Amino acid sequence: MKKYAVITAGGSGLRMGSHLPKQFMGINGKQVLWYTFKTFLTAYPDMNFILVLPENYLNEGESLVKSLDIANQTILVQGGNTRFHSVQNGLAKITTSSIVFVHDGVRCLVSPALIKNCYEQAIELGSAIPAVASADSVRIEEHGQNKPINRNMVRIVQTPQTFKSELILPAFQQAYQEIFTDEATVVESFGHPVFLIEGEYQNIKITRPVDLLLAETILKERELL
16 A cells, blocks of 8 residues: 655754754754654655655755655645644645555654554554553643642553544544644544554654754664664
8 A cells, every 4th residue: 555654844943952953953964854764764665755844944855855865755845833734734745545654753763663563553443653651650730730640541642643544634624623732633533533552662752952862872772783
């Protein structure tokens, strides 16, 4: 079946203290996004990509795609005001029955194995939402009060959130709601259950300077294996 990876890369470098968006920052001489693309290509060389970027960085995205020699497999799309609208812009380019991965471009430590597992479960169940158990105690804060909840019932959601196109494309025709924090919430709102799959603790989202240092260490260790 045809495969599309919608890579969302609309973030800024504000929490990094940098003018350069984090997806274009370097790790071991390569951009964060470079590692993300290479991993998807390792999992499935026939992957088709839709790269969603801020308007001012479409040229940088084009250069990256050319360096990977995947211009014929990639469509560049301008992002929207929210994640929902950015993903919606990307999904609008998909017109054939397919398996669709939606992945945070700055989750550059995702493994080929997780990508393949998500694909296989989506084929079988319609969706695959990577998630890991919480390693920390968790409390809910509401109306100035807070209370603990059972962390064994908590799952920390990751990407690539993976769906059959027949589920995710019509779901994103809905009007935007604030509860749409990820693709799973959009598909659920449209009346479809979503199914979790075991994620990876190393599949972190690069957000702060310490995350870059951690990613650098992990990627160097992987090269030695």
